[in-house]
Amino acid sequence: MKNTKYKVLALLTFLAVNTACINDLDTQPKVEQTLANLLAADPNAVEGLLSRLYASFALSSVEGPDKSDISGADPGESPFVRGLVNLQDFTADDMKNRWGDNGLDQLTTTSNWTSNNKFFKYVYDRIYYTVPQATNLILIMKSDQVNYANKNQVVDELRFLRSLSYYYLIDLFGKGVLVNDQNFNTAAPLPESSRKDLFNYVESELLAIEATLPVTNSYGRANKACARMLLAKLYLNAEVYTGTARYNDAATYLNKIINEGGYQLESNIRKNFSSDNNTSKEIIFPLIADAVSSQSFGNTTYLVNGSISTDTMVPADFGAKQGWAGHRATKAWYGLFGNSIADLQASPDKRAKLFWTQGHNWEMNDYKAWTDGLPSDKFWNKDSNGTGGATDYSSTDFPLFRLADVYLMYAECALRGASGTTVAQGLTYVNQVRARSSALPLGTLTLDNLLDERARELNFEGMRRQDLIRFGKFTGGSYLWPWKGGVKNGVSISDNYKVFPIPSSALQSNPNLTQNPGF
Numbered sequence: 271m272k273n274t275k276y277k278v279l280a281l282l283t284f285l286a287v288n289t290a291c292i293n294d295l296d297t298q299p300k301v302e303q304t305l306a307n308l309l310a311a312d313p314n315a316v317e318g319l320l321s322r323l324y325a326s327f328a329l330s331s332v333e334g335p336d337k338s339d340i341s342g343a344d345p346g347e348s349p350f351v352r353g354l355v356n357l358q359d360f361t362a363d364d365m366k367n368r369w370g371d372n373g374l375d376q377l378t379t380t381s382n383w384t385s386n387n388k389f390f391k392y393v394y395d396r397i398y399y400t401v402p403q404a405t406n407l408i409l410i411m412k413s414d415q416v417n418y419a420n421k422n423q424v425v426d427e428l429r430f431l432r433s434l435s436y437y438y439l440i441d442l443f444g445k446g447v448l449v450n451d452q453n454f455n456t457a458a459p460l461p462e463s464s465r466k467d468l469f470n471y472v473e474s475e476l477l478a479i480e481a482t483l484p485v486t487n488s489y490g491r492a493n494k495a496c497a498r499m500l501l502a503k504l505y506l507n508a509e510v511y512t513g514t515a516r517y518n519d520a521a522t523y524l525n526k527i528i529n530e531g532g533y534q535l536e537s538n539i540r541k542n543f544s545s546d547n548n549t550s551k552e553i554i555f556p557l558i559a560d561a562v563s564s565q566s567f568g569n570t571t572y573l574v575n576g577s578i579s580t581d582t583m584v585p586a587d588f589g590a591k592q593g594w595a596g597h598r599a600t601k602a603w604y605g606l607f608g609n610s611i612a613d614l615q616a617s618p619d620k621r622a623k624l625f626w627t628q629g630h631n632w633e634m635n636d637y638k639a640w641t642d643g644l645p646s647d648k649f650w651n652k653d654s655n656g657t658g659g660a661t662d663y664s665s666t667d668f669p670l671f672r673l674a675d676v677y678l679m680y681a682e683c684a685l686r687g688a689s690g691t692t693v694a695q696g697l698t699y700v701n702q703v704r705a706r707s708s709a710l711p712l713g714t715l716t717l718d719n720l721l722d723e724r725a726r727e728l729n730f731e732g733m734r735r736q737d738l739i740r741f742g743k744f745t746g747g748s749y750l751w752p753w754k755g756g757v758k759n760g761v762s763i764s765d766n767y768k769v770f771p772i773p774s775s776a777l778q779s780n781p782n783l784t785q786n787p788g789f
Contacts, residue, residue, distance in 0.1 A: 306410045313418040319407055320424055323431050324490060326350070326400045328557040328569050328668070335565040335663070340395045343388075349568025351557060351668050353393035354732035357442055357770065362734035362744070363602035363751030364725060365646070367576075368595070368638045378637060379756040380763055383771055385789055391773040393442060397435045398449075398776075404432040405454050412451075426479040430492040430500070433475045437500060440468050440511055441736055444769040444786060446776075459780040466512045469504065476501045480523075485530075489548060489556075490667075495531040496555045498523040499671045506679055507740055510768075521688035524680045527554070533673040535706050539620060542672060544654040545589065545665040552674065556667035561651075571664040573597075573649040573730065579640055582629035586660040589651025598643030599625060600634050602751040603729050606722050611644075619709040621726050624648040634752045643752075648730050669731065674703050678724050685717055703727055717741065739768050764788060 309315055322332055330345040331337040338345040346352075359365040360377040367378045373387040383390075408428045411421050418424065439446045448463040448471060463471075480497040487493040504511075505520035527533070534551040536542055541550050548556070559569040578585050578593035585593045607614050607622035611632055614622045625644040634643040651666055652658040681696030693715055700723055701711040709726075712719060721741050725734065738744035745767050750760030766788025777783050 306413060306415045309410060310415045310417070313416060316411070316416070316418050316421070316424055320427060320491075323400065323404055323407065323428060324558075325564070326396070326403070327431070327434070327670075328559060329564060329566045330568055335567055339399050340392065343392055343395065346567035346572075347388070348392040348396065349566050349572075350393070350396050351570065351732070352568035352572045353389065353396060354438070355573065355730070356389050357393060358732045358735045359730055362738055363600060363749075363754070364729040364734050365597055365599055365603070366634065366637045366643060366753060367597055368640060370638060379753050380767060381756040383767065383789060385771040385774040385777065385785065387771075387773075390770050391775055393438070394446075394773050394776060397439050397446075400435045401432055401449050402454070404428045404435075405449055405451060408432075409451060409454060422482065423484065426483050427487075427492045429475050429479050430483070430497055433472045433497075434500060436468055436472045437504060440465055440472065440504075441507065442770050443772060445772075447780060447783065459782050461782050462780075462784060469508070469511050472504060473501070476504070490558045492555065495527050495533070496671065498526050498531075499554055499676070502527070502676075502679060506682070507736065510740055515686070517683045517686045517688040518690070521680065521683040521690045524676055524683065525690055527673075527676050528680065531673075533676075535673055535677075535702060537706055538654055539707050541654040542669050542674075543649045543666060545651050545658055546653045547667050547669065550669070550672075552672045553667070553669045554671035554673065554676075556669055558667050559664050561661035561663045561665045565663040567663075569664060570649050570651075570666045570668050573668075574651050574664050574666065577626075577645045577647060577649070579645070581640060583626055583645070588647055589658050589660055589664075591660045591662050595640050597645065598630070598634070598640070599646045599729070600643055600752040601632060603646075603725055604644050606726050619704075619726070620707040621709070635758065637753050646730055674727055675733075677703055678720065678727065681715060681720055682717070685715060685720060744768060 325332050326339060327350045330349045331339045336345050338348050340348045356377055360367050361380050367374050373389050376382050376387055377389060408425055410416060411425050444465045445462060446468065447460045448468060453460060476497050480494060480501065483492060483494045483497050485494050502520045502523040505516035508514060508516035533554060536550050536552045541547055542552055547553060557569065558564050574588060575590050575592050575594045576596040578588055578590055579595035580593045581595065583593060585591060604614060604625050607617045607619055611627045614625060614627065624646055626647055627644055629641055630644050631642050636642050649666055651661060651664045677699035680691060681700050684691035684693045684696035697712065697715045700715060704711060721737060724737055735744060743749035745763050745765045747762030752758065752760060754760035755763045766786065769786050771789035772783060772785050777785060
């Protein structure tokens with residue numbers, strides 16, 4: 271079991287009040303002024319508060335798995351990782367969920383999206399939980415009241431976490447309210463900020479801290495490579511976000527990670543998705559899970575337990591005590607390894623073995639039937655060598671950033687003509703990723719086969735929808751997948767689905783916000 275634990279201090283209750291998005295959007299201070307006094311009296315409490323903000327990406331609440339930071343939200347349904355997979359994977363071609371409860375059908379069929387869907391609200395609320403809390407703590411740390419030797423680095427890390435939240439706001443919703451150091455105490459509702467405005471702000475924040483963040487940091491905390499990776503992702507998708515391509519800039523920061531980060535591909539791909547992945551040399555930024563100290567139904571517990579059923583599987587074989595029978599991959603993912611279950615079993619590619627085939631059907635004739643489609647056991651709650659007992663919660667960290675993605679991003683930049691890259695080097699990187707899974711090397715590199723390789727390597731990691739949008743294959747009818755638009759073989763969907771609707775609760779709380787077109 272990992273020794274890394276989030277520090278939970280008594281004064282963290284000051285950060286737990288009034289956290290609903292409907293309240294956060296007015297940017298009123300959420301923490302009593304005495305918090306600054308407490309930090310002045312006990313500067314070491316800073317580390318606990320910082321850990322609490324990191325935990326907002328991994329847990330429902332540091333108070334336990336039965337509590338939520340988001341007012342009125344279900345503790346199991348509202349954590350960030352669960353929302354990320356719901357919105358990025360279930361809405362795309364790789365994964366489908368069969369539960370159908372109160373909004374999941376809208377996600378898994380990419381149809382009938384409404385502003386009242388609670389899963390859109392949970393992600394939006396989580397963003398606007400973290401942003402004001404981080405901003406408030408930044409302002410306190412910048413004041414003369416706190417005398418803490420490492421305060422500048424803490425501020426940089428908080429700015430990274432705030433930028434990470436805004437990055438997902440940009441990607442998922444396309445606009446929102448910009449809460450920053452200058453307007454945090456503003457009483458009146460803030461104006462709406464466009465996608466480009468938010469992009470420019472996040473870019474400026476990351477450029478400011480990239481130079482001063484440490485090269486290395488404690489496990490699970492931001493270092494220089496984390497800021498560079500977020501910049502690279504921002505620039506990689508810049509044409510979608512702003513209308514202007516920034517592949518040259520993306521390549522600049524990818525090269526810095528490759529040349530200066532010191533990361534290595536793990537020889538065993540399983541190492542990145544197992545309970546000992548805290549020792550992976552490949553993971554750049556993890557979201558921490560621990561069966562004892564970082565419990566949640568919404569971190570990788572959701573990925574592990576949700577992909578298991580006692581009808582066709584034995585939960586203990588995957589380190590779990592329960593099987594929730596929810597998630598299965600579609601042939602748009604596992605079909606990249608062959609045309610049948612026999613092909614998957616015969617494939618030399620180790621990634622083809624990360625699907626459970628016994629008792630399951632290749633075709634997903636009914637997305638609500640557990641045996642239609644293949645569960646992915648990419649994430650499990652055992653060590654990478656297969657040892658470990660079953661626990662109620664997962665100890666497998668979620669690899670938000672890892673080196674394999676850096677290599678594939680570099681290859682994409684090269685294909686798109688970025689300076690500082692070559693297609694030959696991009697092909698080398700892609701084949702290094704393939705070689706560690708014993709896949710045969712590609713002879714040539716194209717945007718189409720690169721998108722397929724991103725699916726083989728990165729699906730179920732919260733980025734597939736984003737990839738399909740960037741490659742022009744998410745909306746419209748040029749690329750269909752099972753249950754796209756609510757039809758078994760897929761149908762065309764309209765371009766407004768490139769962003770999610772702004773939740774109705776956010777619109778009600780701030781009259782300056784407007785709904786995205788088409789919703």
